[in-house]
Amino acid sequence: MARYLLKRLGQSLVVLFILSVSVFLLMSLLPGDPVYAMLGDGITPETYQIAYHELGLDQPVMTRYFSWLLNILHGNFGMSYQFHLPVAELLKERVPITIYLSTLATLIAMPLGVLFGVICAVNRGKKIDAVITLAANACSCLPQFWIGIFLMYVFALKLKLLPSYGFTMPWVDFGQHIRQLIMPLICLSIDGIAGITRQTRSSMLESIRQDYVRTARAKGLKHFAVIYIHTLKNSLIPIVTLFGVRLSYMVGGSIFVENVFSIPGMGSLLVRAITAKDIPLVQACVLLTSVVTVIAYIITDFIYVLVDPRIKLTREEG
Amino acid sequence: MSTGKKTRAYENRTRFFRAMFARKIVVVATVVVVLVILAAIFADFLAPYNPNEQDLYHILQGPGEGHLLGTDAFGRDVLSLLLFGARISLAVGLMAVVIACVIGTILGMYAAYFGGLADAVIMRTCEALRSVPAVILAMALVSVFGGGAKNVAIILGISTIPGYVLMMRAQVLSVSNRDFVTAARLQGAGSHRVLYRHILPNCRSPLIVMMTQQVGSTILAEAGLSFLGVGISIPTASWGTMVAEGKAIMLRNPYLSLIPGICVAILVISLNTMGDGIRDALDPHLRGEI
Numbered sequence: 013m014a015r016y017l018l019k020r021l022g023q024s025l026v027v028l029f030i031l032s033v034s035v036f037l038l039m040s041l042l043p044g045d046p047v048y049a050m051l052g053d054g055i056t057p058e059t060y061q062i063a064y065h066e067l068g069l070d071q072p073v074m075t076r077y078f079s080w081l082l083n084i085l086h087g088n089f090g091m092s093y094q095f096h097l098p099v100a101e102l103l104k105e106r107v108p109i110t111i112y113l114s115t116l117a118t119l120i121a122m123p124l125g126v127l128f129g130v131i132c133a134v135n136r137g138k139k140i141d142a143v144i145t146l147a148a149n150a151c152s153c154l155p156q157f158w159i160g161i162f163l164m165y166v167f168a169l170k171l172k173l174l175p176s177y178g179f180t181m182p183w184v185d186f187g188q189h190i191r192q193l194i195m196p197l198i199c200l201s202i203d204g205i206a207g208i209t210r211q212t213r214s215s216m217l218e219s220i221r222q223d224y225v226r227t228a229r230a231k232g233l234k235h236f237a238v239i240y241i242h243t244l245k246n247s248l249i250p251i252v253t254l255f256g257v258r259l260s261y262m263v264g265g266s267i268f269v270e271n272v273f274s275i276p277g278m279g280s281l282l283v284r285a286i287t288a289k290d291i292p293l294v295q296a297c298v299l300l301t302s303v304v305t306v307i308a309y310i311i312t313d314f315i316y317v318l319v320d321p322r323i324k325l326t327r328e329e330g
Numbered sequence: 331m332s333t334g335k336k337t338r339a340y341e342n343r344t345r346f347f348r349a350m351f352a353r354k355i356v357v358v359a360t361v362v363v364v365l366v367i368l369a370a371i372f373a374d375f376l377a378p379y380n381p382n383e384q385d386l387y388h389i390l391q392g393p394g395e396g397h398l399l400g401t402d403a404f405g406r407d408v409l410s411l412l413l414f415g416a417r418i419s420l421a422v423g424l425m426a427v428v429i430a431c432v433i434g435t436i437l438g439m440y441a442a443y444f445g446g447l448a449d450a451v452i453m454r455t456c457e458a459l460r461s462v463p464a465v466i467l468a469m470a471l472v473s474v475f476g477g478g479a480k481n482v483a484i485i486l487g488i489s490t491i492p493g494y495v496l497m498m499r500a501q502v503l504s505v506s507n508r509d510f511v512t513a514a515r516l517q518g519a520g521s522h523r524v525l526y527r528h529i530l531p532n533c534r535s536p537l538i539v540m541m542t543q544q545v546g547s548t549i550l551a552e553a554g555l556s557f558l559g560v561g562i563s564i565p566t567a568s569w570g571t572m573v574a575e576g577k578a579i580m581l582r583n584p585y586l587s588l589i590p591g592i593c594v595a596i597l598v599i600s601l602n603t604m605g606d607g608i609r610d611a612l613d614p615h616l617r618g619e620i
Contacts, residue, residue, distance in 0.1 A: 023454070030458040038474050153598040155550055157557045158573055158591030165580050165588070264463030271558060272577070282466065283558050286473040298462060298470045305461045 020313050024306050031302050032084075036077050039291045049289055050093040084299070090292035094285065099296045102281065107300060109179065110277035113269065114262035117197055121204030121258065126244075126251060128205065129212020134239055136217065144209065151206035156265050160199040160272035167195060177274040196269045203265065204258055211254060215247040222246075249319055256312035260305040349611035356607030362600040370417035377410035381567045390583045402572070402586055403579060412593060414567035419597065422483045422562075423549040427541050429487030434494020435537065439525050441495065442502035453499075456492035464489050465554060472560045482561045486548050497540055501533040508532075535612040542605035546598040553594045569594050 047063045048055075055063070068076050083090070089099035128148070132141045168176035175192050182189040219225060220243055228242045267279030274280070278297055285293035351357050369376060378398070385405035393400045399408040441452040459467065471485040505511065506529060514528045555561030556570030564571060569590040576587025 023457070026454055027457045027461055030454055031461065034458065035470070038470065041474055149602070150595070150599060153546065153550070153602060154595045155553050155557070155570075155573070155591055157554060157570075158588075158594070161573065161577050161580065161587050161591070165584055169581055260461075260463045264465040267465055267469075267558065268554060282469060283560065286469050286560050289473060294470055294473055298466055301463055301466050302458075302461045305463065309461065 016317065017314065020310060024310055028303065028306060032081055032299060033077065035295050035298050036080055037073075039295050040073065040076075046093070046291060049291070050091070084296075089296040092285075092290055092293045094288040094290040094293065099292050102293065103278065103296060103300065106276060106278045106281050109275065110263065110266050110270070110279060111304065113196060113200060113266050113275070113277060114259060116193075117200035117204060117262050117265075118255070118258050120197060121201040121208055121262075122251075122255075124201070125205045125208020126212050126248070128209040130216060130239070130244060132209065132213040133216030133220065141213075145213065148206040148209040151202050152210070154202075155268075156199060156203060157268040157272050159202060160195065160269055163195045163199060164272065179273075179275040179277075192273075196273045196275060199272070200262060200265050200269050204262065207258070207261075208251060208254065211251055212247060215250050216243060219243045219247045249316075252319055253312055253316050255315070256305065256309040259308040263301050263304060346611045350607040352610070353607065355603055356610075359600040359603035360607070362596060363604055366416050366597055366600075367420060369413055370420050373410075373413040373417050377407070377413045379407035379410045381406060381410040381414045382565045383407075390579060390586075392583060393585060399589060400583060400585055402575060408572075408586060408589065411567045411572060412569070412590060415569040415572060415590065416593070416597070418479055418562060418566060418568050419549045419552060419594070422479055422486065422552045423545045425480075425483035426486035426490065426548045426552075427544045429484060430490040430494055430544065431537065431541055433487070434491045435498050435530070435533075437491070438495040438498025439502050439529065442499040443506060443521065443525055443529070449499075452495060456495050459489070460492045464551065468551060468555055469558070469560055472555065477555075477561055477563055479562050479566060482552055482555060486551050486555075489551075490544060490548065493544070494537075494540065497536060498533060501536055502529055505529050505532050539605060539609040539612060542608050543602060546601035546605070549594065549601070550598055553590075 046067060046069065047060055050067075051059065051063055064070060068079060071079070080090075087100055089103070091097070092099050092102055095102060128144050132144050135141045164176050167174045174194055175188070178192050180188045180192055224246075225238060225243055228238045233242075266277060267282060269275065270277040270279035271283060278300070282294065282297040284290075285297065351360070383406065385401065387405065388397070388401050389403055389405045391397055391401045397407050397409070399412065401407060402411065437452050437456075441449040462470070467489045468482075468485050471488065472481065475481050475485065502525075511524060511528055514524050519528070552561055553568070553570035553573070556563070556568040557574045559571075559574065561570060562568040564575075572590040573587050576583070576585075576590070580587055
């Protein structure tokens with residue numbers, strides 16, 4: 013098992029290396045001069061030369077890449093062209109908010125999705141199955157930003173039950189924090205709930221047909237025990253493996269949610285960075301989200317090996 | 331073509347359509363998709379106004395006479411914008427899927443068939459692409475190559491390539507050990523002939539299913555990018571941009587934001603349901619599943 017996990021870690025490092033090279037080269041291709049982007053058009057030729065040298069633009073691409081990578085490994089992501097502040101400082105305030113939102117939404121989506129999926133599978137072909145499946149299909153096709161706007165229109169503008177935008181830290185005003193969090197979380201987790209419901213339903217239906225379920229029923233076990241102990245436990249294996257993918261979706265989805273509800277997270281920062289062509293900020297945001305996703309995939313792989321002994325054996329033998 | 335072959339092809343086609351349209355919901359979804367395609371093609375004739383024509387005396391009108399779905403903040407007719415927006419959404423969705431399918435299929439086939447270094451490089455690159463959330467990857471690429479319908483289609487195509495590579499790699503691995511492939515190799519067929527004439531036609535079904543299901547998600551992604559202001563921008567009509575524009579004036583005219591979103595949802599649901607129907611028709615094992 014240790015060998016497999018070490019191999020997986022090695023592969024992830026290769027992936028992160030490829031990503032860092034791609035992100036650096038892509039951003040180097042950006043049209044426009046980084047010196048003018050940072051200091052504006054009205055600078056003197058002397059200032060331009062100094063800044064050009066300080067940014068390392070007179071160095072070969074390879075040298076620039078390695079010095080950029082070294083700086084990043086030391087937590088230095090460079091200076092934001094737009095905010096004239098260190099990128100690390102900007103991200104320090106914003107990244108925790110995005111991770112907080114994404115993790116909360118994943119933690120809400122997973123149990124609810126599993127619950128709805130089980131209800132559908134147990135009542136296969138009945139009205140409740142049809143209603144939940146239809147709702148899940150519809151929810152996964154609705155644009156996330158539209159759900160946000162719709163919720164905002166109904167609950168904030170018409171019913172005036174919830175605040176329409178903003179984010180307050182829980183230690184500043186907990187009540188306001190919860191009120192401001194309700195709509196963004198519904199909006200962010202709805203797609204996850206729909207996806208996990210569909211996956212659980214199909215996984216449960218697959219498990220219900222297996223011999224061990226028939227054996228459990230033949231032994232005279234109660235319906236509850238058959239479904240929740242034998243069937244669900246085995247059906248959860250493919251769902252657990254979705255954790256990494258789901259977290260990646262949530263981080264992507266948080267961009268829309270943050271923009272709709274004006275939440276000062278990394279997503280809204282990235283949109284501003286892209287429109288302003290703030291290269292260091294875009295590079296840092298893309299790299300950070302990838303690192304989070306790669307870590308989520310590694311955790312998923314660990315869980316996968318732990319919950320499914322068949323995988324462990326096959327991979328060790330291989 | 332001999333009469334026997336013609337009859338067999340006709341029978342296969344009939345069986346395919348019967349299986350595809352076995353569920354009423356698939357028939358409804360296909361009708362919706364066909365209607366949207368027709369509306370997009372004939373938008374020039376169907377739209378009551380030029381979508382870019384501004385009428386500043388009639389801004390933010392609700393649905394009513396003169397403007398069936400009202401007007402936006404520039405006095406542009408919402409119905410006309412929707413019709414032209416459908417054209418953009420479908421064009422971007424189809425173009426992105428074709429780009430992703432062609433490149434992904436070729437890379438997936440080579441990775442599986444040749445293995446070794448080619449496989450390792452292609453797979454690690456795909457893993458790297460997959461580790462960036464699709465929206466963020468698309469946004470980063472837009473910042474480099476710029477927005478606009480053509481660029482957005484190419485960018486969305488690139489960001490969905492890994493899915494096709496993984497699927498094709500798995501398909502080719504399972505097909506390449508079958509007897510007809512061995513027979514082709516023994517007859518002296520070269521690698522490219524084996525790949526394109528023998529293996530690829532046998533991987534057609536999952537490829538078609540994936541393509542139909544990807545059109546919907548690409549349309550959603552395009553709407554998302556345009557909503558954020560990094561995809562297709564004004565004056566080109568796009569459903570995502572319309573939702574974003576409508577958000578600021580929602581209290582005065584909620585339709586402006588809500589209608590384009592509903593259009594995206596209806597089109598994506600219909601495309602996905604149609605994709606399910608095609609999947610059912612091509613793969614009888616999956617019939618009756620979700």
